[in-house]
Amino acid sequence: MTFFKFCPSCGSTHFTFPDNRRFLCDDCGFTYYHNIAAAVAIIFTFEDKVLFTVRNVDPDKGKWDLPGGFIDPDETAEEAACREIKEELGMNLKPSDLKYITTSPNNYLYKNVPYRTMDIFYECSLASDVIQVAAEDEIQELIWVKRAAIDLNQIGFVSIRKVIGTYYSV
Numbered sequence: 001m002t003f004f005k006f007c008p009s010c011g012s013t014h015f016t017f018p019d020n021r022r023f024l025c026d027d028c029g030f031t032y033y034h035n036i037a038a039a040v041a042i043i044f045t046f047e048d049k050v051l052f053t054v055r056n057v058d059p060d061k062g063k064w065d066l067p068g069g070f071i072d073p074d075e076t077a078e079e080a081a082c083r084e085i086k087e088e089l090g091m092n093l094k095p096s097d098l099k100y101i102t103t104s105p106n107n108y109l110y111k112n113v114p115y116r117t118m119d120i121f122y123e124c125s126l127a128s129d130v131i132q133v134a135a136e137d138e139i140q141e142l143i144w145v146k147r148a149a150i151d152l153n154q155i156g157f158v159s160i161r162k163v164i165g166t167y168y169s170v
């Protein structure tokens, strides 16, 4: 894995990624830990249906996804979930509207940098299925899918496929 070609400290090319966790410069000893990034995903439910977004950007453009995103510095996971839902769907949620489900590791390749994430899943049960996209640049469309009709092959990210497959598809 060589997505950094040069040591950011001394410019050496003797730069290795020995254990998929840290970059190490053999010349000056500079070390950079490529730590796991935390992200949230929200599973909206209505009756026997689950809400998916259809991605409008890579990675996995055109595949089914869930609302959510990366957690910013100094945010709680619940705050990040509420912020992302406001940005993507224009809805105002409170942290207490979210029910924790589980976590699942994911890979997120962005501009050739292979981020590794820990996705934190919440469920939010809705009283209506009327819901709209606020971030058309990120989301092509929203689809409500009956649990029995969920096609796991349409889901792009391995973490989401696993959690939906374990907890939501029938």
Ligand SMILES: [Zn+2]
Pocket (backbone or CB within 6 Å): 007, 008, 009, 010, 011, 012, 025, 026, 027, 028, 029, 030
């Ligand atoms: Zn160096």
